[in-house]
Amino acid sequence: MTTKDRYDVVIIGAGPGGLAAAIAARQNGAEDVLVIERDKELGGILQQCIHNGFGLETFQQDLPGPSYAQRFIDQALDHGVEFLLDTMVLDISSQRRIFATGKHSGIVDLTARSVVLSMGCRERTRAQIRIPGMRPAGVYTAGTAQRWVNVEGFMPGSRYVILGSGDIGMIMARRLTLEGAHVERVLEVMPYLTGLTRNYVQCLMDFDIPLQLSHTVKRIIGHKRVEAVETVRVDERWNPIPGSEEIIPCDTMLLSVGLIPENELSRQAGVLIDPLTGGPFVDDSFQTNIPGIFAAGNVVHVYDLVDWVSEAGRLAGISAARFAAQVRRKENRLVPLLAGENVRYVVPHRMDRETLAETPVRLQLRVRQPIESPVWVEVRNRTNLIARKGELYARPGEIITLEIPTTAYDEVQKADELTLAVVKR
Amino acid sequence: MSEKTKILCITCPKGCTLEVSHEGQTILEVKPGCKRGHAYAANELVNPRRMVATTVNIRGGLHPLLPVYTSAPFPKGRIHELREVLRKVEVQAPIRMGAVVVEDILGTGVNILASRDMAQA
Ligand SMILES: Cc1cc2nc3c(=O)[nH]c(=O)nc-3n(C[C@H](O)[C@H](O)[C@H](O)COP(=O)(O)OP(=O)(O)OC[C@H]3O[C@@H](n4cnc5c(N)ncnc54)[C@H](O)[C@@H]3O)c2cc1C
Ligand code: SF4
Numbered sequence: 001m002t003t004k005d006r007y008d009v010v011i012i013g014a015g016p017g018g019l020a021a022a023i024a025a026r027q028n029g030a031e032d033v034l035v036i037e038r039d040k041e042l043g044g045i046l047q048q049c050i051h052n053g054f055g056l057e058t059f060q061q062d063l064p065g066p067s068y069a070q071r072f073i074d075q076a077l078d079h080g081v082e083f084l085l086d087t088m089v090l091d092i093s094s095q096r097r098i099f100a101t102g103k104h105s106g107i108v109d110l111t112a113r114s115v116v117l118s119m120g121c122r123e124r125t126r127a128q129i130r131i132p133g134m135r136p137a138g139v140y141t142a143g144t145a146q147r148w149v150n151v152e153g154f155m156p157g158s159r160y161v162i163l164g165s166g167d168i169g170m171i172m173a174r175r176l177t178l179e180g181a182h183v184e185r186v187l188e189v190m191p192y193l194t195g196l197t198r199n200y201v202q203c204l205m206d207f208d209i210p211l212q213l214s215h216t217v218k219r220i221i222g223h224k225r226v227e228a229v230e231t232v233r234v235d236e237r238w239n240p241i242p243g244s245e246e247i248i249p250c251d252t253m254l255l256s257v258g259l260i261p262e263n264e265l266s267r268q269a270g271v272l273i274d275p276l277t278g279g280p281f282v283d284d285s286f287q288t289n290i291p292g293i294f295a296a297g298n299v300v301h302v303y304d305l306v307d308w309v310s311e312a313g314r315l316a317g318i319s320a321a322r323f324a325a326q327v328r329r330k331e332n333r334l335v336p337l338l339a340g341e342n343v344r345y346v347v348p349h350r351m352d353r354e355t356l357a358e359t360p361v362r363l364q365l366r367v368r369q370p371i372e373s374p375v376w377v378e379v380r381n382r383t384n385l386i387a388r389k390g391e392l393y394a395r396p397g398e399i400i401t402l403e404i405p406t407t408a409y410d411e412v413q414k415a416d417e418l419t420l421a422v423v424k425r
Numbered sequence: 426m427s428e429k430t431k432i433l434c435i436t437c438p439k440g441c442t443l444e445v446s447h448e449g450q451t452i453l454e455v456k457p458g459c460k461r462g463h464a465y466a467a468n469e470l471v472n473p474r475r476m477v478a479t480t481v482n483i484r485g486g487l488h489p490l491l492p493v494y495t496s497a498p499f500p501k502g503r504i505h506e507l508r509e510v511l512r513k514v515e516v517q518a519p520i521r522m523g524a525v526v527v528e529d530i531l532g533t534g535v536n537i538l539a540s541r542d543m544a545q546a
Contacts, residue, residue: 041487052476067494067522151490152490153489201440
């Protein structure tokens with residue numbers, strides 16, 4: 001639950017990118033860091049990547065995904081990072097105002113001095129690769145199946161065909177086999193493997209799962225549920241080669257056809273997206289085109305190794321902490337100008353204390369009640385008079401102007417707020 | 426008589442193809458690759474092992490499954506046997522990362538460890 005409506009750094013997404021950013025932001029002077037995560041726990045996608053192979057660079061150890069995540073979770077907690085779980089960020093403005101909603105947190109509306117976007121990536125789906133045929137149940141992305149099998153304890157089928165030789169697909173082929181399912185084959189439209197060789201060896205070769213390169217799914221067969229898929233061999237231009245079709249009975253097809261950065265929110269904030277990476281244009285501090293909005297991890301581009309995601313998160317977190325400190329310094333220089341006795345409003349609402357080092361500051365105000373006799377227009381720091389001018393009368397219809405002279409510099413430095421009043425002389 | 430066997434190294438994401446010259450189980454030379462890769466190739470030839478990661482049931486946890494992994498590479502030929510044993514294991518939440526879920530599984534000297542903390546639901 002948040003109690004504040006203003007944070008130094010707010011991070012969207014608690015995957016390895018967001019966690020590394022949060023830790024680095026705290027280590028680099030951010031006073032309060034909040035991570036908002038839509039899932040009910042921290043760690044991001046790593047919690048479902050139960051296989052080994054993480055952390056060789058960061059920890060010189062071969063860890064399962066959840067262990068890699070746990071180390072960052074522990075560090076983040078040690079560093080006093082605050083969390084809002086089960087909470088979905090709906091909108092971010094270019095002024096870094098954030099709207100989110102959640103079962104327990106209700107409506108969240110807060111402002112961040114800097115923001116780190118770390119929403120990760122999502123998987124390409126059937127719609128994005130256009131497979132003809134029926135739309136029966138039993139077609140899922142490999143990552144969805146991974147979550148069911150590894151976290152929720154639910155097997156979506158018993159005979160599988162996997163389309164795409166990406167790492168998630170191969171890792172799922174092994175996982176499903178270990179869980180007693182039959183993986184008929186893995187199909188890859190390219191003439192080469194798209195995932196890592198090590199996954200080919202330890203996921204497919206070890207379990208005798210056939211891989212067919214230059215093959216794709218021509219058609220999905222089945223009314224209510226997948227009953228088979230028709231595969232076909234393709235030439236270099238991905239054109240199906242007639243006569244090479246084959247029907248493979250199965251009840252489930254998994255798609256492992258790539259990841260795309262998740263940037264709906266970024267767009268709403270006015271962040272410009274590179275059509276090639278699918279992620280924001282960033283500078284070397286991982287700042288987007290919007291000042292104070294940074295991005296880290298797979299939201300920027302799809303990384304090969306989670307270690308690099310953590311490193312990018314760390315850099316973004318440092319940059320975000322620095323930016324927040326600048327904003328805070330500027331905020332601290334601003335003094336509110338308040339409407340006191342018989343003043344309806346005053347413009348500007350705040351002034352920078354340092355302005356008086358160079359020029360006077362002109363204030364304009366309107367009174368509440370007319371006074372048809374000579375008045376003082378005054379500005380005070382509590383009871384200390386800072387500037388005053390006389391007028392012959394004051395009427396709500398006429399704006400009154402008052403200048404704070406440069407000679408008031410020292411007095412204004414001491415003020416928490418300045419109050420304007422229009423009183424009878 | 427010396428023979429040559431090609432082994433794909435899985436020790437790091439580079440995935441080098443190593444050529445092992447050997448006489449029976451005696452290794453003469455491994456090319457190319459790094460030190461860790463050569464150690465892997467030597468093992469792969471005589472006693473292939475893999476890190477295994479899977480799940481066990483957990484009672485009273487945030488999720489119904491707890492991810493676990495082997496404390497060291499496990500004999501490749503016995504992975505299915507390992508899975509059968511672990512299918513019957515159930516632990517109780519809360520549990521801490523690194524907790525030993527099964528000690529010395531199947532007499533291999535390898536322990537089964539919790540991959541993460543799991544709080545009580
Ligand atoms: C299914 C799948 C499997 C993968 N498997 C591997 C693997 O085996 N090995 C590997 O190295 N890499 C893998 N990756 C890549 C993996 O994404 C990265 O290695 C790493 O997890 C990226 O970290 P991240 O912090 O950028 O994103 P993530 O870990 O994806 O974290 C993003 C977090 O942001 C949250 N989020 C998103 N939008 C919002 C919102 N609007 N409000 C609140 N929270 C939000 C998400 O819930 C999530 O927790 C996989 C990716 C996917 C999608
Ligand atoms: S030989 Fe060395 S560099 Fe090559 S894959 Fe194996 S560990 Fe990596």
